[in-house]
Amino acid sequence: MALPKLNIIVAACKGNGIGNQGRLPWFLPAEMRYFREVTQERREELLNTCERNAVIMGRKTYESIPDRFKPLKNRWNLIVSNTLTQDDFKEHSTDQIVVVKSFSEALERIAKNGKIDKTWVIGGNGIYQEAMKLPLIEYIYFTRIDAEFACDVFFPEIDNNCFEKIRESEEHNENNLNYRFLIYKRKSEK
Numbered sequence: 001m002a003l004p005k006l007n008i009i010v011a012a013c014k015g016n017g018i019g020n021q022g023r024l025p026w027f028l029p030a031e032m033r034y035f036r037e038v039t040q041e042r043r044e045e046l047l048n049t050c051e052r053n054a055v056i057m058g059r060k061t062y063e064s065i066p067d068r069f070k071p072l073k074n075r076w077n078l079i080v081s082n083t084l085t086q087d088d089f090k091e092h093s094t095d096q097i098v099v100v101k102s103f104s105e106a107l108e109r110i111a112k113n114g115k116i117d118k119t120w121v122i123g124g125n126g127i128y129q130e131a132m133k134l135p136l137i138e139y140i141y142f143t144r145i146d147a148e149f150a151c152d153v154f155f156p157e158i159d160n161n162c163f164e165k166i167r168e169s170e171e172h173n174e175n176n177l178n179y180r181f182l183i184y185k186r187k188s189e190k
């Protein structure tokens with residue numbers, strides 16, 4: 001059973017900060033829209049064979065999402081946790097939310113499902129750290145926010161030996177903050 005290829009999506013400020021006290025330190029609606037669109041975007045050639053994308057996240061990231069957006073719609077939500085169980089999500093079907101005990105269990109569930117198009121790793125820190133160690137990561141969608149914020153959670157450094165930047169958007173400005181959408185791709189093996 002082949003494990004899925006993975007994509008990471010993250011927004012980080014100067015110093016790679018991604019969160020503070022269980023929430024995002026900034027409010028950027030267009031950036032959130034980008035997250036929503038990118039993580040739902042499907043490959044044309046897989047529209048017939050796959051149903052949707054999957055998102056893998058840590059328990060605290062799930063908790064940080066406002067209730068009205070949970071579970072993230074049109075995506076299979078896999079929550080890594082050893083304190084929550086499936087019973088905590090009785091009102092949702094396992095088709096919407098699945099609680100798994102480890103990141104590798106999430107990958108196995110997605111492989112077994114067989115109808116998942118893209119798999120997105122959406123944080124937080126421990127999940128990103130674990131994913132970044134794997135050769136399964138193909139793309140990193142990285143929103144670079146050009147400002148400093150107090151943060152208590154960080155994104156790991158992107159290894160330039162393994163990843164190259166293939167796209168950088170023009171500068172966006174929202175709520176007096178400048179940011180750009182970057183895309184990194186795994187370098188092909190020499």
Ligand SMILES: NC(=O)c1ccc[n+]([C@@H]2O[C@H](COP(=O)([O-])OP(=O)(O)OC[C@H]3O[C@@H](n4cnc5c(N)ncnc54)[C@H](OP(=O)(O)O)[C@@H]3O)[C@@H](O)[C@H]2O)c1
Binds near residue numbers: 020122
């Ligand atoms: N800027 C961004 O793009 C972005 C993206 C995502 C999150 N965030 C921010 O990051 C913060 C949340 O991230 P976080 O790093 O604190 O927490 P997190 O990774 O989302 O959640 C941590 C929890 O997930 C479970 N977990 C994580 N790794 C695991 C592993 N390898 N094996 C088993 N369980 C594991 C554990 O849950 P149990 O304790 O239940 O066992 C752990 O306590 C928030 O501030 C959020 O807003 C920012």
